[in-house]
Amino acid sequence: YPMQTLTDTLVCTNANQSRQRNKHIKEGDWFCWIGLRLAMAVEPRSGQLRTYWDTEGREGFVDTPANFGQRFGMTRHCFEEILYCMSISDGHNGSDPWKPIRPIIDEFNARRQRVVSPGNILCVDECMSAWKGREAKYHHDRLPHKTKITRKPEGKGTELKSIADGESGVEGQARQRSKQYAREYGEGTAVVLRLAKPYDGTGRT
Structure with a gap:
């Protein structure tokens, strides 16, 4: 935790x-x-x-x-x-709709970086966090954006971009939507750069 x-x-x-x-x-x-x-x-x-x-x-x-x-x-x-x-935030989000859960995601990533040492191959993919409640467009304090993908076992929820050890399958980090690098390189490349940044210079692929 x-x-x-x-x-x-x-x-x-x-x-x-x-x-x-x-x-x-x-x-x-x-x-x-x-x-x-x-x-x-x-x-x-x-x-x-x-x-x-x-x-x-x-x-x-x-x-x-x-x-x-x-x-x-x-x-x-x-x-x-x-x-x-139950509440994990004071409700004052400012311009960031994901502010309430960013601290938990950041702490999760920091913990993973301390205890997980991935192999030479890293794999970037997405994962789903299921959500059965309402969306923000229908209610003021609900999920900012709900992704719907019918082929997924849990096809409705928040889509997170993640990086994992390509050999063991252990997840290293997860990220929410962010703007870093997107303007310069486009969203697809920006996702990879954000997730792989902690492993810069380590020789991993």
């Missing part, structure tokens, strides 16, 4: 919690919440959100109850409060 952004996330989320007269959350609550979201991805259940907190099996179903409350120590009410109040 990009730890440098954690403090800002807690401040913004707790500001919303205060407005709703909810109890403030701490680091442990935040990571428990993230853990629950990951568990939902690994152990998907059909039906409404409350299904994950069922303590008894449903009639006519053979699956065991998820029982997240007992397993992970967070009630559904607490989970939904954090979900409703």
Whole structure:
């Protein structure tokens, strides 16, 4: 997790919690919440959100109850409060519609650069971050731009440009839309230059 952004996330989320007269959350609550979201991805259940907190099996179903409350120590009410109040930005974006999430992307990239040493071959491609909510053109605080590609497994969301180790497939960095180098070289070349910049002079292809 990009730890440098954690403090800002807690401040913004707790500001919303205060407005709703909810109890403030701490680091442990935040990571428990993230853990629950990951568990939902690994152990998907059909039906409404409350299904994950069922303590008894449903009639006519053979699956065991998820029982997240007992397993992970967070009630559904607490989970939904954090979900409703979660915020990673103060909402003042200025001229950059992607400002709220840039710190997380930048921290992700910095962490990858510290711990991942790619091989000699680098591969530039795009990846999708799925988004099932609204777009900014329909609502003031929604996704600035939604990409729709039907051939993708998750075909609706934010398209990120990324660079990966061509041998292992491990992703090195991801980038959002940016204007750097675009005027001089065009957008396609500019994407490659932005992603490959940390590896200048290393002899990689």
